[in-house]
Amino acid sequence: xxxxxxxxxxxxxxxxxxxxxxxxxxxxxxxxxxxxxxxxxxxxxxxxxxxxxxxxxxxxxxxxxxxxxxxxxxxxxxxxxxxxxxxxxxxxxxxxxxxxxxxxxxxxxxxxxxxxxxxxxxxxxxxxxxxxxxxxxxxxxxxxxxxxxxxxxxxxxxxxxxxxxxxxxxxxxxxxxxxxx
Numbered sequence: 001x002x003x004x005x006x007x008x009x010x011x012x013x014x015x016x017x018x019x020x021x022x023x024x025x026x027x028x029x030x031x032x033x034x035x036x037x038x039x040x041x042x043x044x045x046x047x048x049x050x051x052x053x054x055x056x057x058x059x060x061x062x063x064x065x066x067x068x069x070x071x072x073x074x075x076x077x078x079x080x081x082x083x084x085x086x087x088x089x090x091x092x093x094x095x096x097x098x099x100x101x102x103x104x105x106x107x108x109x110x111x112x113x114x115x116x117x118x119x120x121x122x123x124x125x126x127x128x129x130x131x132x133x134x135x136x137x138x139x140x141x142x143x144x145x146x147x148x149x150x151x152x153x154x155x156x157x158x159x160x161x162x163x164x165x166x167x168x169x170x171x172x173x174x175x176x177x178x179x180x181x
Contacts, residue, residue: 037081038169044180045077046090049149052156053176054079055086055169065091067103067110067153084160086173090152101125103153108146111157115142128174132162139163143170149179 038055045052056079065074078087093100108129112119115133129144139162146155156177158170 042176043077045088045177046075046149046152046154048180049090049152050088050147050154051176051178051180052088053173055081055173065089067091067106068099070094070099070103072103072153081169082160082164084158084165084170086156086158086170088154088156088177090154093148093151093153095151100148100153104146104148107153107155108144111142111144111146111155115140141165141167141170143167143174145174145177147177147179 039057040053040055042051042053043058044050054077058077058079060075060077062073062075064071066072072091072093074089074091076087076089078085080086091103093103104125109119111129112131115131115135117131117133120127125147129142129146131142133140133142140160141162142157142159144155144157144159146153148154154177156174158165158173
């Protein structure tokens with residue numbers, strides 16, 4: 001009898017605090033699910049010809065790239081979350097439509113080659129790319145979009161170890177690449 005009264009006492013005395021604690025734990029679990037690593041921001045890229053949503057602070061660098069036998073200046077704006085990289089690169093294109101398309105296809109082929117995968121023949125201009133491969137013995141994911149916006153060849157790439165790059169985050173980044181209005 002004494003034990004059952006003690007249980008009732010503690011149950012009544014701690015019911016409100018237990019509910020509050022349970023609510024606090026639930027809220028903490030929900031906040032943990034919203035990874036603070038991903039702090040999305042939309043930016044103009046490709047000299048203002050496109051926009052993309054990056055998951056973290058970006059850095060920009062320039063280097064030459066060779067496409068279809070021609071060297072072009074290539075600018076890369078990239079953000080890193082863990083070991084995953086989210087990048088938009090762009091290069092100016094010549095005016096010849098056939099050469100522009102060959103350069104776009106060369107850039108697509110280079111993405112497949114970097115992952116040790118075989119590109120589709122020919123890559124369609126509006127196809128997005130998803131490659132899953134082992135790179136250095138580690139499962140790796142690459143998602144990309146390669147487009148021509150005005151006089152620019154523009155690519156958005158999300159790549160990294162599969163364990164560090166959720167496919168939905170990679171897809172969200174790649175799909176965010178759009179021409180500026």
